[in-house]
Amino acid sequence: EAGVAQSPRYKIIEKRQSVAFWCNPISGHATLYWYQQILGQGPKLLIQFQNNGVVDDSQLPKDRFSAERLKGVDSTLKIQPAKLEDSAVYLCASTKSGRVNEQFFGPGTRLTVL
Amino acid sequence: AQSVTQLGSHVSVSEGALVLLRCNYSSSVPPYLFWYVQYPNQGLQLLLKYTSAATLVKGINGFEAEFKKSETSFHLTKPSAHMSDAAEYFCAVSVTNTGFQKLVFGTGTRLLVSP
Numbered sequence: 001e002a003g004v005a006q007s008p009r010y011k012i013i014e015k016r017q018s019v020a021f022w023c024n025p026i027s028g029h030a031t032l033y034w035y036q037q038i039l040g041q042g043p044k045l046l047i048q049f050q051n052n053g054v055v056d057d058s059q060l061p062k063d064r065f066s067a068e069r070l071k072g073v074d075s076t077l078k079i080q081p082a083k084l085e086d087s088a089v090y091l092c093a094s095t096k097s098g099r100v101n102e103q104f105f106g107p108g109t110r111l112t113v114l
Numbered sequence: 115a116q117s118v119t120q121l122g123s124h125v126s127v128s129e130g131a132l133v134l135l136r137c138n139y140s141s142s143v144p145p146y147l148f149w150y151v152q153y154p155n156q157g158l159q160l161l162l163k164y165t166s167a168a169t170l171v172k173g174i175n176g177f178e179a180e181f182k183k184s185e186t187s188f189h190l191t192k193p194s195a196h197m198s199d200a201a202e203y204f205c206a207v208s209v210t211n212t213g214f215q216k217l218v219f220g221t222g223t224r225l226l227v228s229p
Contacts, residue, residue, distance in 0.1 A: 041222070045218075106157050
């Protein structure tokens, strides 16, 4: 069974630029999560999808972050414009139906904002 | 609100020594608790989980954790550390909101293993 795929693995941009990350969850997994992991901290949930609907985006900075999962499969997270404090690893995870005890994580995208 | 606290941002042990990583939780309902490991430049890998069955949970790579309700703890242990255990370890608790579950993570403990 293929795992959660993410791309790119690394990205360096300058502040005020835009950036997008892509995630392809495990086949058949209805629930998809995006986490932000700042250096020295634990992952923080940004947004949670159930199929193509958002069930929790309470910690997503909506003035600059957006995410979509149009067909209920892969997902894109965008930052526009980026700030220095957005430097972090962005992790994608998925589960079959929102059961966190079966959550699988991708390798993450490391973003550096200069 | 449900949360976890990991005591000690860094723990150093010698190879062969006991590993003890501490995690205390705060929850008003019986929690699901997890330990994840993260190796450099990799995602999170589940070590073990407590889902209200046996209080002593065995995981991968020789790790185990014991759920102690009276102490609100879920400490991670391994009898004998290996060099390959050097990594970042995260404790997490499940939170249910509007019928959907999510994980809330602690700040992590970096395990350093010396020869």
